[in-house]
Amino acid sequence: MNVPGREINPHISVDCVIFGFSTNQLKVLLIKRAHTGPSGKRIKDHKLPGDFITINEDLDLAASRTLEELTGLKDIYLQQFAFFGRPGRISNRVDIDWLNATTGHEIQRVVTAAYYSLINITETNSDFAIKNNAAWIDIQQVPDLAFDHDTIIANGLKHLQKTLRNEPIGFELLPEKFIIRELQSLYEVILGCALDNRNFRKKILKSKYMVQLEEKQSGVAHKPAYYYRFDRNIYEKHKKESLGFNF
Amino acid sequence: MNVPGREINPHISVDCVIFGFSTNQLKVLLIKRAHTGPSGKRIKDHKLPGDFITINEDLDLAASRTLEELTGLKDIYLQQFAFFGRPGRISNRVDIDWLNATTGHEIQRVVTAAYYSLINITETNSDFAIKNNAAWIDIQQVPDLAFDHDTIIANGLKHLQKTLRNEPIGFELLPEKFIIRELQSLYEVILGCALDNRNFRKKILKSKYMVQLEEKQSGVAHKPAYYYRFDRNIYEKHKKESLGFNF
DNA sequence: ATAGTTAGCGTATTTTTTACGTTAACTTTG
DNA sequence: CAAAGTTAACGTAAAAAATACGCTAACTAT
Incomplete structure (x- = not known):
């Protein structure tokens, strides 16, 4: 040396x-x-x-x-x-x-x-x-x-x-509670491609770490969406099972 | 600053x-x-x-x-x-x-x-x-x-x-020509798990970048295996299509 | 000739991905 | 206040990928 x-x-x-x-x-x-x-x-x-x-x-x-x-x-x-x-x-x-x-x-x-x-x-x-x-x-x-x-x-x-x-890091960019559509838009913007909303929902909800809250959107001119939050503990627990998206 | x-x-x-x-x-x-x-x-x-x-x-x-x-x-x-x-x-x-x-x-x-x-x-x-x-x-x-x-x-x-x-980087650890079994062992040792040889073969050969040579093993006490080489050009060409293994 | 060994192909089953249809629940508008 | 517009949310069928195995081929050693 x-x-x-x-x-x-x-x-x-x-x-x-x-x-x-x-x-x-x-x-x-x-x-x-x-x-x-x-x-x-x-x-x-x-x-x-x-x-x-x-x-x-x-x-x-x-x-x-x-x-x-x-x-x-x-x-x-x-x-x-x-x-x-x-x-x-x-x-x-x-x-x-x-x-x-x-x-x-x-x-x-x-x-x-x-x-x-x-x-x-x-x-x-x-x-x-x-x-x-x-x-x-x-x-x-x-x-x-x-x-x-x-x-x-x-x-x-x-x-x-x-x-x-x-890895589930999209949540870091969102507020504590968010709707699925926001998360999807975030994925779309970052990955630079359109995603099918039905399949996105299925995939993201299959991961147990998405916790649905009781609160819904209010004041929107369409069916209000439920708020969700990301549960890090659940994620850590199920880590092995949920590895990666293949969008 | x-x-x-x-x-x-x-x-x-x-x-x-x-x-x-x-x-x-x-x-x-x-x-x-x-x-x-x-x-x-x-x-x-x-x-x-x-x-x-x-x-x-x-x-x-x-x-x-x-x-x-x-x-x-x-x-x-x-x-x-x-x-x-x-x-x-x-x-x-x-x-x-x-x-x-x-x-x-x-x-x-x-x-x-x-x-x-x-x-x-x-x-x-x-x-x-x-x-x-x-x-x-x-x-x-x-x-x-x-x-x-x-x-x-x-x-x-x-x-x-x-x-x-x-990414196909296993080849970097092997000589120019190698048999599939060697590649599989390499994956097994690095990833620390056993892989099914039939499925490994299918998966790796589906990627176009594995080029079979005419030469076989010789002097081995079993059916001799064909040598292969990795073709980087083919890999670069098909990159988008072949993303990732999920062993 | 036979036993032992790895190569190499194939098939059936399950899981994951993809593509797309439909109803529900809200506000705005006329 | 009904109709139109909009996004939420659930579902199903088909295609693709991953998984779990069975079997024959081709060589050497005995």
């Missing part, structure tokens, strides 16, 4: 792809960046929420800290899915200048651990995020991003899609 | 869980470490192959470099699967001393990017590895390892199992 005899090691950061679901759209929470570019003119663009880790900080904790600082939320679904460490990944002049300006250091190289997170957007946490200069942006309309954050989001989405097919 | 105003960033390393398959066993390639412990007595133990990355080195390239240095092999199946960055992960006195001794630096914290690799063990690359102080060890009989390498291996195995169920 040989060690580079250099003074400088790469900095390590975490970046979070924070997914939310609202108005039938899959969204990501992005930080709005406004700064002065090298040519002197003001630049407005977006980046993923993220931060450098502190010297004694666990990566997972750094990620949940970032998430909490931005949304005020704790105990949220958060998963590492890849790391990005290409030496050239921070090559854009704008990005380099911005990094040096905001950190006050000469940042030479950053290796980032990428996480994705699923949160249920509420007024409370949404306001919180907006105050922190963040914005929910439809995954279909993500603009060009700083660094290699486009790649990171694309990668995170792939992981989300794969996981959604194999 | 705030940056720690510290001089020292964590070191970054790559660790490789290198899987091989021989004599019907799943094996991992481990480095034999012999060194002097804090009490002055000689210690013999094992660790995963790995290395610190150099300042301008891509993580993926650092991993393939490590692999090539150890086995002489290029263009090998290699996948990042997790990173390990707990501040306390290097807590053992023996490990700390060893790190400082071998590197000549005060190593305070190491974040490691974990890769798993699948290789076809041959006499050539096996001799190569042995000369580099490595040993193939049955996954069932891995001794206590340095650092948190036990965790990394356990994690890597899980990823291997999951991927084996969804």
